[in-house]
Amino acid sequence: MTLPIKMITCLLHPIRERFTLKAVMALDVLLWLFCLPVLLRICPISVLFGRLARSKNPSFRTSMNQDDIIGIVTRVCNLRLFDSSPFPKRCLRQSLALYRVLSCMGHPVQIHFGVNKDESGFRGHSWVTMAGKPFADTTQTGIFKAVYSYPPAG
Numbered sequence: 136m137t138l139p140i141k142m143i144t145c146l147l148h149p150i151r152e153r154f155t156l157k158a159v160m161a162l163d164v165l166l167w168l169f170c171l172p173v174l175l176r177i178c179p180i181s182v183l184f185g186r187l188a189r190s191k192n193p194s195f196r197t198s199m200n201q202d203d204i205i206g207i208v209t210r211v212c213n214l215r216l217f218d219s220s221p222f223p224k225r226c227l228r229q230s231l232a233l234y235r236v237l238s239c240m241g242h243p244v245q246i247h248f249g250v251n252k253d254e255s256g257f258r259g260h261s262w263v264t265m266a267g268k269p270f271a272d273t274t275q276t277g278i279f280k281a282v283y284s285y286p287p288a289g
Contacts, residue, residue: 230261249279
């Protein structure tokens with residue numbers, strides 16, 4: 136085999152192809168998270184959701200399974216560099232990133248924002264559901280009462 140054919144054959148290997156897809160998705164989420172503080176300041180949340188929901192991007196169509204996608208998004212969202220002040224809290228950035236990626240891939244996801252009142256005051260939280268089941272959420276289900284969901288139920 137000549138060298139160019141060996142290189143092409145090497146790139147077409149299924150393991151390398153899956154790694155490349157995962158790396159590209161992680162880079163996309165990473166870059167989007169860097170833009171997120173600006174997006175949240177210049178766009179009302181309803182406009183942001185409308186843009187995210189309309190951007191059914193065919194390049195997001197992938198052969199990766201849902202668990203791999205959720206794993207990539209949560210790992211990128213949990214990077215320590217996003218714990219600094221310009222970035223939103225972990226649950227918000229993770230929920231927005233999951234909603235963006237999964238809705239662009241055509242999954243019927245819904246993002247929720249809720250509150251909980253206890254003796255220390257109000258606490259907020261956001262999470263993503265598919266078919267009514269939350270995923271990649273670290274809090275106990277049912278603690279927070281949803282006050283806003285997108286897209287609206289029904």
